[in-house]
Amino acid sequence: xxxxxxxxxxxxxxxxxxxxxxxxxxxxxxxxxxxxxxxxxxxxxxxxxxxxxxxxxxxxxxxxxxxxxxxxxxxxxxxxxxxxxxxxxxxxxxxxxxxxxxxxxxxxxxxxxxxxxxxxxxxxxxxxxxxxxxxxxxxxxxxxxxxxxxxxxxxxxxxxxxxxxxxxxxxxxxxxxxxxxxxxxxxxxxxxxxxxxxxxxxxxxxxxxxxxxxxxxxxxxxxxxxxxxxxxxxxxxxxxxxxxxxxxxxxxxxxxxxxxxxxxxxxxxxxxxxxxxxxxxxxxxxxxxxxxxxx
Numbered sequence: 062x063x064x065x066x067x068x069x070x071x072x073x074x075x076x077x078x079x080x081x082x083x084x085x086x087x088x089x090x091x092x093x094x095x096x097x098x099x100x101x102x103x104x105x106x107x108x109x110x111x112x113x114x115x116x117x118x119x120x121x122x123x124x125x126x127x128x129x130x131x132x133x134x135x136x137x138x139x140x141x142x143x144x145x146x147x148x149x150x151x152x153x154x155x156x157x158x159x160x161x162x163x164x165x166x167x168x169x170x171x172x173x174x175x176x177x178x179x180x181x182x183x184x185x186x187x188x189x190x191x192x193x194x195x196x197x198x199x200x201x202x203x204x205x206x207x208x209x210x211x212x213x214x215x216x217x218x219x220x221x222x223x224x225x226x227x228x229x230x231x232x233x234x235x236x237x238x239x240x241x242x243x244x245x246x247x248x249x250x251x252x253x254x255x256x257x258x259x260x261x262x263x264x265x266x267x268x269x270x271x272x273x274x275x276x277x278x279x280x281x282x283x284x285x286x287x288x289x290x291x292x293x294x295x296x297x298x299x300x301x302x303x304x305x306x307x308x309x310x311x312x313x314x315x316x317x318x319x320x321x322x323x324x325x326x327x328x329x330x331x332x333x334x335x336x337x338x339x340x341x342x343x344x345x346x347x348x349x350x351x352x353x354x355x356x
Protein backbone atom coordinates (compact mmCIF):
# COMPACT_ATOMS: atom_id res chain seq x y z
CA UNK A 62 0.00 0.00 0.00
CA UNK A 63 1.55 3.19 -1.17
CA UNK A 64 0.31 6.19 0.79
CA UNK A 65 1.79 8.77 3.13
CA UNK A 66 0.37 9.74 6.55
CA UNK A 67 0.43 13.42 7.52
CA UNK A 68 -0.84 14.91 10.81
CA UNK A 69 -1.96 18.55 10.95
CA UNK A 70 -4.57 20.65 12.81
CA UNK A 71 -6.44 17.76 14.50
CA UNK A 72 -6.50 15.90 11.18
CA UNK A 73 -4.83 12.89 9.65
CA UNK A 74 -4.35 12.97 5.89
CA UNK A 75 -3.59 9.85 3.87
CA UNK A 76 -1.85 11.17 0.77
CA UNK A 77 -2.37 9.13 -2.40
CA UNK A 78 -4.73 6.68 -0.69
CA UNK A 79 -6.37 4.25 -3.12
CA UNK A 80 -9.21 1.77 -2.55
CA UNK A 81 -11.00 4.07 -0.10
CA UNK A 82 -14.25 5.95 -0.72
CA UNK A 83 -16.31 7.00 2.34
CA UNK A 84 -19.56 6.82 0.37
CA UNK A 85 -18.87 3.24 -0.70
CA UNK A 86 -17.73 2.26 2.80
CA UNK A 87 -20.60 3.73 4.79
CA UNK A 88 -23.42 3.14 2.29
CA UNK A 89 -22.75 -0.53 1.50
CA UNK A 90 -25.00 -1.79 4.30
CA UNK A 91 -22.35 -2.76 6.84
CA UNK A 92 -22.73 0.09 9.35
CA UNK A 93 -25.47 2.38 10.63
CA UNK A 94 -23.81 4.95 12.91
CA UNK A 95 -22.81 7.51 10.32
CA UNK A 96 -24.08 10.86 9.07
CA UNK A 97 -23.40 12.43 5.70
CA UNK A 98 -22.47 16.11 5.99
CA UNK A 99 -23.29 18.89 3.52
CA UNK A 100 -19.76 18.83 2.09
CA UNK A 101 -20.10 15.14 1.18
CA UNK A 102 -17.98 13.93 4.09
CA UNK A 103 -19.16 11.31 6.58
CA UNK A 104 -19.15 11.53 10.38
CA UNK A 105 -18.98 8.21 12.25
CA UNK A 106 -18.77 6.93 15.84
CA UNK A 107 -16.65 4.08 17.17
CA UNK A 108 -15.33 3.24 20.65
CA UNK A 109 -16.62 6.48 22.10
CA UNK A 110 -14.86 8.61 19.46
CA UNK A 111 -16.27 10.73 16.65
CA UNK A 112 -14.47 11.09 13.33
CA UNK A 113 -15.19 12.85 10.06
CA UNK A 114 -13.95 11.33 6.79
CA UNK A 115 -13.65 13.12 3.45
CA UNK A 116 -12.32 11.97 0.10
CA UNK A 117 -10.35 14.90 -1.32
CA UNK A 118 -9.22 13.95 -4.82
CA UNK A 119 -6.28 11.54 -4.30
CA UNK A 120 -6.25 11.95 -0.53
CA UNK A 121 -8.44 10.88 2.39
CA UNK A 122 -8.85 13.37 5.25
CA UNK A 123 -9.75 12.20 8.77
CA UNK A 124 -10.83 15.13 10.96
CA UNK A 125 -11.27 15.30 14.74
CA UNK A 126 -8.44 12.88 15.48
CA UNK A 127 -4.70 12.74 16.12
CA UNK A 128 -1.90 10.33 15.19
CA UNK A 129 -2.11 8.24 18.37
CA UNK A 130 -5.90 7.87 18.24
CA UNK A 131 -5.77 7.16 14.52
CA UNK A 132 -3.22 4.37 14.95
CA UNK A 133 -4.94 2.83 18.00
CA UNK A 134 -8.59 3.07 16.87
CA UNK A 135 -9.20 4.10 13.28
CA UNK A 136 -6.44 2.16 11.54
CA UNK A 137 -8.08 -1.17 12.46
CA UNK A 138 -11.63 0.16 12.13
CA UNK A 139 -11.04 1.08 8.49
CA UNK A 140 -8.97 -2.06 7.83
CA UNK A 141 -6.06 0.04 6.64
CA UNK A 142 -3.52 -2.75 7.03
CA UNK A 143 -5.03 -4.70 4.14
CA UNK A 144 -4.18 -4.34 0.45
CA UNK A 145 -7.60 -4.25 -1.23
CA UNK A 146 -6.07 -4.04 -4.70
CA UNK A 147 -5.06 -7.71 -4.39
CA UNK A 148 -8.56 -8.71 -3.28
CA UNK A 149 -10.15 -6.80 -6.16
CA UNK A 150 -7.74 -8.32 -8.66
CA UNK A 151 -8.61 -11.84 -7.49
CA UNK A 152 -12.39 -11.27 -7.41
CA UNK A 153 -12.31 -9.55 -10.81
CA UNK A 154 -11.47 -12.90 -12.44
CA UNK A 155 -15.23 -13.43 -12.21
CA UNK A 156 -16.90 -11.19 -14.87
CA UNK A 157 -19.83 -10.25 -12.61
CA UNK A 158 -17.52 -9.34 -9.73
CA UNK A 159 -15.34 -7.38 -12.12
CA UNK A 160 -18.26 -5.00 -12.77
CA UNK A 161 -19.31 -4.92 -9.11
CA UNK A 162 -15.76 -4.21 -7.93
CA UNK A 163 -15.41 -1.39 -10.45
CA UNK A 164 -18.71 0.12 -9.27
CA UNK A 165 -17.83 -0.04 -5.55
CA UNK A 166 -14.06 0.28 -5.91
CA UNK A 167 -13.68 2.22 -2.64
CA UNK A 168 -15.33 -0.31 -0.32
CA UNK A 169 -13.46 -1.48 2.76
CA UNK A 170 -14.91 -3.78 5.42
CA UNK A 171 -15.05 -2.00 8.76
CA UNK A 172 -14.08 -3.82 11.97
CA UNK A 173 -16.86 -2.81 14.33
CA UNK A 174 -17.51 -3.36 18.04
CA UNK A 175 -19.08 -6.84 18.48
CA UNK A 176 -21.94 -6.07 20.88
CA UNK A 177 -23.06 -2.94 19.03
CA UNK A 178 -22.89 -4.85 15.74
CA UNK A 179 -24.95 -7.70 17.20
CA UNK A 180 -27.75 -5.42 18.38
CA UNK A 181 -27.61 -3.32 15.20
CA UNK A 182 -28.15 -6.32 12.97
CA UNK A 183 -30.90 -7.73 15.19
CA UNK A 184 -32.62 -4.37 14.57
CA UNK A 185 -31.86 -4.65 10.84
CA UNK A 186 -34.00 -7.78 10.30
CA UNK A 187 -36.86 -6.98 7.88
CA UNK A 188 -36.09 -3.30 8.29
CA UNK A 189 -34.92 -0.32 6.25
CA UNK A 190 -31.64 1.53 6.74
CA UNK A 191 -33.11 4.97 7.71
CA UNK A 192 -35.26 3.29 10.38
CA UNK A 193 -32.35 1.16 11.62
CA UNK A 194 -30.15 4.24 11.92
CA UNK A 195 -32.87 6.14 13.78
CA UNK A 196 -33.44 3.31 16.28
CA UNK A 197 -29.72 3.00 17.01
CA UNK A 198 -29.47 6.77 17.46
CA UNK A 199 -32.41 6.77 19.90
CA UNK A 200 -30.96 3.83 21.87
CA UNK A 201 -27.57 5.56 22.12
CA UNK A 202 -29.16 8.81 23.28
CA UNK A 203 -31.39 7.01 25.78
CA UNK A 204 -28.92 4.49 27.23
CA UNK A 205 -25.42 5.51 26.15
CA UNK A 206 -22.94 8.05 27.48
CA UNK A 207 -22.57 11.55 26.08
CA UNK A 208 -19.41 11.85 23.98
CA UNK A 209 -19.58 15.48 22.87
CA UNK A 210 -20.71 17.74 20.08
CA UNK A 211 -19.36 17.83 16.54
CA UNK A 212 -20.61 20.09 13.74
CA UNK A 213 -23.63 21.04 15.86
CA UNK A 214 -24.66 17.42 16.50
CA UNK A 215 -24.55 15.74 19.91
CA UNK A 216 -23.07 12.24 19.92
CA UNK A 217 -23.50 9.37 22.37
CA UNK A 218 -21.73 6.03 22.78
CA UNK A 219 -23.64 2.81 22.24
CA UNK A 220 -24.70 1.26 25.59
CA UNK A 221 -23.17 -1.90 27.01
CA UNK A 222 -24.93 -5.26 27.24
CA UNK A 223 -25.54 -4.99 30.98
CA UNK A 224 -27.39 -1.70 30.44
CA UNK A 225 -29.76 -2.93 27.71
CA UNK A 226 -30.28 -6.20 29.62
CA UNK A 227 -32.22 -4.13 32.17
CA UNK A 228 -34.33 -2.27 29.62
CA UNK A 229 -38.12 -2.65 29.49
CA UNK A 230 -39.01 -4.38 26.20
CA UNK A 231 -42.40 -2.62 25.98
CA UNK A 232 -40.80 0.80 26.46
CA UNK A 233 -38.06 -0.04 23.98
CA UNK A 234 -40.62 -1.17 21.40
CA UNK A 235 -42.57 2.07 21.73
CA UNK A 236 -39.94 4.72 22.49
CA UNK A 237 -36.99 3.42 20.49
CA UNK A 238 -38.86 2.34 17.35
CA UNK A 239 -37.55 -1.22 17.20
CA UNK A 240 -40.95 -2.96 17.06
CA UNK A 241 -41.10 -6.70 17.73
CA UNK A 242 -37.29 -6.79 17.92
CA UNK A 243 -37.37 -5.21 21.41
CA UNK A 244 -37.65 -8.55 23.19
CA UNK A 245 -34.80 -9.94 21.11
CA UNK A 246 -32.58 -6.98 22.03
CA UNK A 247 -33.23 -7.30 25.75
CA UNK A 248 -32.96 -11.10 25.88
CA UNK A 249 -29.81 -11.18 23.73
CA UNK A 250 -28.28 -8.47 25.91
CA UNK A 251 -28.99 -10.56 29.02
CA UNK A 252 -27.33 -13.62 27.47
CA UNK A 253 -24.27 -11.59 26.47
CA UNK A 254 -24.05 -9.80 29.83
CA UNK A 255 -24.25 -13.17 31.62
CA UNK A 256 -21.66 -14.71 29.26
CA UNK A 257 -24.13 -17.37 28.12
CA UNK A 258 -22.91 -16.27 24.70
CA UNK A 259 -19.34 -15.02 25.05
CA UNK A 260 -18.65 -12.53 22.28
CA UNK A 261 -14.99 -12.34 23.28
CA UNK A 262 -14.61 -16.03 22.42
CA UNK A 263 -16.25 -15.80 18.99
CA UNK A 264 -13.07 -14.51 17.38
CA UNK A 265 -11.23 -17.74 18.21
CA UNK A 266 -13.86 -20.05 16.69
CA UNK A 267 -14.05 -21.28 13.08
CA UNK A 268 -16.78 -19.52 11.10
CA UNK A 269 -19.33 -22.36 11.20
CA UNK A 270 -18.95 -22.90 14.94
CA UNK A 271 -18.99 -19.14 15.58
CA UNK A 272 -22.23 -18.86 13.60
CA UNK A 273 -23.81 -21.65 15.64
CA UNK A 274 -22.81 -19.88 18.86
CA UNK A 275 -24.27 -16.54 17.74
CA UNK A 276 -27.47 -18.28 16.61
CA UNK A 277 -28.22 -19.04 20.27
CA UNK A 278 -29.18 -15.38 20.61
CA UNK A 279 -32.87 -14.50 20.05
CA UNK A 280 -33.35 -12.72 16.74
CA UNK A 281 -30.08 -13.99 15.28
CA UNK A 282 -30.53 -16.25 12.26
CA UNK A 283 -28.16 -17.15 9.39
CA UNK A 284 -28.17 -13.71 7.76
CA UNK A 285 -27.75 -11.72 10.98
CA UNK A 286 -25.06 -14.03 12.35
CA UNK A 287 -23.14 -13.83 9.06
CA UNK A 288 -23.28 -10.02 9.21
CA UNK A 289 -21.95 -10.02 12.77
CA UNK A 290 -19.13 -12.41 11.84
CA UNK A 291 -18.11 -10.37 8.81
CA UNK A 292 -18.48 -6.83 10.17
CA UNK A 293 -17.35 -7.31 13.78
CA UNK A 294 -14.99 -10.28 13.64
CA UNK A 295 -13.69 -10.11 10.05
CA UNK A 296 -14.62 -13.73 9.34
CA UNK A 297 -13.97 -13.09 5.67
CA UNK A 298 -15.57 -16.29 4.42
CA UNK A 299 -18.96 -15.28 5.89
CA UNK A 300 -21.48 -14.47 3.15
CA UNK A 301 -24.64 -12.74 4.44
CA UNK A 302 -27.60 -13.24 2.10
CA UNK A 303 -30.19 -10.48 2.32
CA UNK A 304 -32.83 -9.59 -0.27
CA UNK A 305 -30.38 -7.68 -2.49
CA UNK A 306 -27.69 -10.36 -2.45
CA UNK A 307 -30.33 -12.99 -3.17
CA UNK A 308 -31.56 -10.96 -6.14
CA UNK A 309 -28.13 -10.32 -7.62
CA UNK A 310 -27.01 -13.93 -7.18
CA UNK A 311 -30.20 -15.22 -8.81
CA UNK A 312 -29.98 -12.63 -11.59
CA UNK A 313 -26.39 -13.37 -12.60
CA UNK A 314 -25.62 -16.91 -11.45
CA UNK A 315 -28.82 -18.94 -11.17
CA UNK A 316 -31.31 -17.31 -13.56
CA UNK A 317 -34.16 -18.53 -11.30
CA UNK A 318 -35.58 -18.34 -7.80
CA UNK A 319 -33.07 -20.10 -5.53
CA UNK A 320 -32.98 -21.32 -1.94
CA UNK A 321 -30.74 -19.42 0.46
CA UNK A 322 -28.67 -22.53 1.27
CA UNK A 323 -27.90 -23.01 -2.44
CA UNK A 324 -26.84 -19.38 -2.77
CA UNK A 325 -24.56 -19.75 0.25
CA UNK A 326 -23.10 -22.99 -1.15
CA UNK A 327 -22.28 -21.40 -4.48
CA UNK A 328 -20.71 -18.39 -2.78
CA UNK A 329 -18.50 -20.65 -0.69
CA UNK A 330 -17.49 -22.64 -3.76
CA UNK A 331 -17.01 -19.64 -6.06
CA UNK A 332 -15.50 -17.01 -3.76
CA UNK A 333 -13.98 -19.13 -0.97
CA UNK A 334 -12.10 -17.14 1.67
CA UNK A 335 -12.97 -13.88 -0.11
CA UNK A 336 -16.74 -14.47 0.06
CA UNK A 337 -17.33 -11.63 2.52
CA UNK A 338 -15.62 -9.11 0.26
CA UNK A 339 -17.57 -10.42 -2.73
CA UNK A 340 -20.80 -9.99 -0.76
CA UNK A 341 -20.11 -6.33 -0.08
CA UNK A 342 -19.31 -5.51 -3.70
CA UNK A 343 -22.38 -7.43 -4.89
CA UNK A 344 -24.70 -5.87 -2.30
CA UNK A 345 -23.68 -2.30 -3.12
CA UNK A 346 -23.80 -2.96 -6.87
CA UNK A 347 -27.25 -4.56 -6.73
CA UNK A 348 -28.88 -2.08 -4.37
CA UNK A 349 -27.53 1.09 -5.99
CA UNK A 350 -28.51 -0.06 -9.50
CA UNK A 351 -31.67 -1.99 -8.54
CA UNK A 352 -30.35 -5.17 -10.16
CA UNK A 353 -32.86 -8.01 -10.06
CA UNK A 354 -35.55 -5.89 -8.39
CA UNK A 355 -38.11 -6.50 -11.11
CA UNK A 356 -37.05 -9.96 -12.18
